Amino acid sequence: MERQIYLENTAWQEGLALMMEKLAGRCVPRNESLDVRLALHRITGAIVRAKRSSPHFAASAMDGYAIRAKDTHGISEREPRWLELGIQAVQVDTGDPIPEGMDAVVMLEDVLELGEVGILLQAPVVPYNHVRPVGEDIVEGEVLLPIHHRIRPQDQGALLAAGVLEVEVRSKPRVGIMPTGDEIRSPESTLQVGDIVDSNSTVLASLVEEWGGSATIWPITPDQPEKLEEAIQKMAASQDILVIIAGSSQGRDDYTSQMVQKFGTLYLHGVAIKPGKPVVLGEVQGKPTFGVPGYPVSAYLTAHLFLEPWVKHLQGLSKDSQATLDAVISKKVFSSLGSEEFVRVKVGRVGDRWVAAPLSRGAGVTMSLVRADGMLRVPRLQEGFHEGETVPVELLRPISELEETLVCIGSHDLTLDVLSSHMKAKGGQGGIASAHVGSLAGILSLRKGEAHFAGIHLLDPETGEYNRSYLQRFLPGRDVLLMNLVYRTQVFIVPKGNPMNIKTLADLAKPGIRFINRQGGSGTRVLFDYLLQKQGLTKEQILGYEREEFTHLAVAVAVASGSADVGLGIQSAAEALGLDYVFVGEERYDLAIPQEFMREPRMKEMISVIQSKAFQDDVLALGGYDVRDTGVFY
Numbered sequence: 001m002e003r004q005i006y007l008e009n010t011a012w013q014e015g016l017a018l019m020m021e022k023l024a025g026r027c028v029p030r031n032e033s034l035d036v037r038l039a040l041h042r043i044t045g046a047i048v049r050a051k052r053s054s055p056h057f058a059a060s061a062m063d064g065y066a067i068r069a070k071d072t073h074g075i076s077e078r079e080p081r082w083l084e085l086g087i088q089a090v091q092v093d094t095g096d097p098i099p100e101g102m103d104a105v106v107m108l109e110d111v112l113e114l115g116e117v118g119i120l121l122q123a124p125v126v127p128y129n130h131v132r133p134v135g136e137d138i139v140e141g142e143v144l145l146p147i148h149h150r151i152r153p154q155d156q157g158a159l160l161a162a163g164v165l166e167v168e169v170r171s172k173p174r175v176g177i178m179p180t181g182d183e184i185r186s187p188e189s190t191l192q193v194g195d196i197v198d199s200n201s202t203v204l205a206s207l208v209e210e211w212g213g214s215a216t217i218w219p220i221t222p223d224q225p226e227k228l229e230e231a232i233q234k235m236a237a238s239q240d241i242l243v244i245i246a247g248s249s250q251g252r253d254d255y256t257s258q259m260v261q262k263f264g265t266l267y268l269h270g271v272a273i274k275p276g277k278p279v280v281l282g283e284v285q286g287k288p289t290f291g292v293p294g295y296p297v298s299a300y301l302t303a304h305l306f307l308e309p310w311v312k313h314l315q316g317l318s319k320d321s322q323a324t325l326d327a328v329i330s331k332k333v334f335s336s337l338g339s340e341e342f343v344r345v346k347v348g349r350v351g352d353r354w355v356a357a358p359l360s361r362g363a364g365v366t367m368s369l370v371r372a373d374g375m376l377r378v379p380r381l382q383e384g385f386h387e388g389e390t391v392p393v394e395l396l397r398p399i400s401e402l403e404e405t406l407v408c409i410g411s412h413d414l415t416l417d418v419l420s421s422h423m424k425a426k427g428g429q430g431g432i433a434s435a436h437v438g439s440l441a442g443i444l445s446l447r448k449g450e451a452h453f454a455g456i457h458l459l460d461p462e463t464g465e466y467n468r469s470y471l472q473r474f475l476p477g478r479d480v481l482l483m484n485l486v487y488r489t490q491v492f493i494v495p496k497g498n499p500m501n502i503k504t505l506a507d508l509a510k511p512g513i514r515f516i517n518r519q520g521g522s523g524t525r526v527l528f529d530y531l532l533q534k535q536g537l538t539k540e541q542i543l544g545y546e547r548e549e550f551t552h553l554a555v556a557v558a559v560a561s562g563s564a565d566v567g568l569g570i571q572s573a574a575e576a577l578g579l580d581y582v583f584v585g586e587e588r589y590d591l592a593i594p595q596e597f598m599r600e601p602r603m604k605e606m607i608s609v610i611q612s613k614a615f616q617d618d619v620l621a622l623g624g625y626d627v628r629d630t631g632v633f634y
């Protein structure tokens, strides 16, 4: 098969519009009749009218007595009147039919006296008093629901009350999802090097279900043209929409676009978005067909941009617009010209403004989608955003949750995640949104009003003291409290068995030892530079000094994967990955909290969690932590 090496660079909106223009008229919604009791969340395919009135008989609205209103004319407190039971008054309960000839109900509590043969009234009653007339709620023939209405529980109630047992709904669009690739394995497989778990199929199928479709995941198909051809034809025969995962790019085994061309029409290969550029748009046997890129974030995003409108179209719906808010961006976002880039962000409200902190940009980083509170779009003809710029963010979580979230910008520590989940366990919706930028950058975020607190561990080489002098230097005149979160053990993280026999800092300068560093401004970097200086070593003597990671875990991963022999980091990160370590020293990890946020209920909540035994026990279980001052203010 010929390799295509040209990808288009069309705006995604144009790609979608082109596909709609070619196919929308031919692919239209279908209806089916469904038992109302099974119709929750389905979309009505026609106007629904009442088959009978409700109530269908005049009914008492209260417990009491049915009477004739005219029998009460002239009654007053001074001239009460007896109505004879069985003749002028008949006892009824709420919902009972009104007996023939009666036209009003007096409530039990409005009856002055109940005698053997009658009831004594002291006020007149108007006709239809406490009577629900026929059709009070629903009149036969009336429109109950419009077309293209998503059926809710209360709608089901009204339909049944109105005698409607079967309702015309849109058939769920059938979406076939085909994972492809020689390296793709089903989730339960034991993985060999090079194998990748098929996570995309489930993500896409669940999205389709959320959008009202019915998804079927096809067996994993290897990168062989004959196998792919057979599968795609079978899928086209039974499904309304086809999705082929991976093989969208230009590699040796990327066949999707040729396949679409062979069995149908290729409309477009490649749009100007990042991630998700190599998406394939076309039709096979008249069915809208999508080749979504294999990288999980790309697959998710292209599904939202292209597949969602089609799943909705086949139900007669259009895509809902996303709620947005304006947020101040916490760090510069650079984006290359020419592509619209979708950046995942954490969002929180600090003081009276919203702050957005960008997350990892990699198309393979699924956790960026898990952690994201919102999506920021960088327009095609823009090279990004400046730090501090106000930008619109599309929300991926309810705003009520975000209102309760505390924003922590600063150094990374594993106990922050434990803290956040303890806060959620207590019923808090928000928890902590943390961005890991290093201690110094965290202090600067406090200065700019972009965080509620910062996690910091900055050693002052002059005094050997932690943190306080940095606050004085960078936040002069600001009232910022320091609370200890933990003492933690810094270690040299080494592979299991310590094959390079690293014992002291001096060993790091030995020839061939590859070090992995932390970014400038991180507390661990400050500590490392301090240790080097104390030892009389220079950075030139450390191989890999220039190679930087942003978190302790990333350093541990570099050691675990064999790309570095040693890194400086916290003991818990080494333990989390089953690595060995060499003790370096204990350091103080504090939370710096501006006084003005201490009044916030969510901050008080966090402090009470930090001071709880349950939280501290979980911290100790991580290993490498000491909680002797946890929750103590200095």
Ligand SMILES: Nc1nc2c(c(=O)[nH]1)N[C@H]1C(S)=C(S)[C@@H](COP(=O)(O)OP(=O)(O)OC[C@H]3O[C@@H](n4cnc5c(N)ncnc54)[C@H](O)[C@@H]3O)O[C@H]1N2
Pocket: 007, 179, 180, 181, 183, 184, 196, 197, 198, 199, 200, 201, 245, 246, 247, 248, 249, 250, 251, 254, 275, 276, 277, 278, 292, 293, 294, 295, 296, 298, 363
């Ligand atoms: N020379 C070029 N290489 C690539 C380009 C390019 O323009 N020139 N584009 C890159 C971009 S951008 C993307 S996105 C990917 C698209 O890749 P494909 O759609 O062809 O997919 P694969 O290469 O097969 O896989 C990419 C990645 O995704 C993993 N994958 C695949 N299926 C699944 C699944 N069902 N569940 C989870 N993960 C999956 C796969 O194993 C790979 O790791 O191409 C770039 N390359």
Ligand code: MOO
Pocket: 273, 274, 275, 276, 277, 278, 293, 295, 297, 298, 363
């Ligand atoms: O388009 Mo790819 O999804 O940028 O990584």
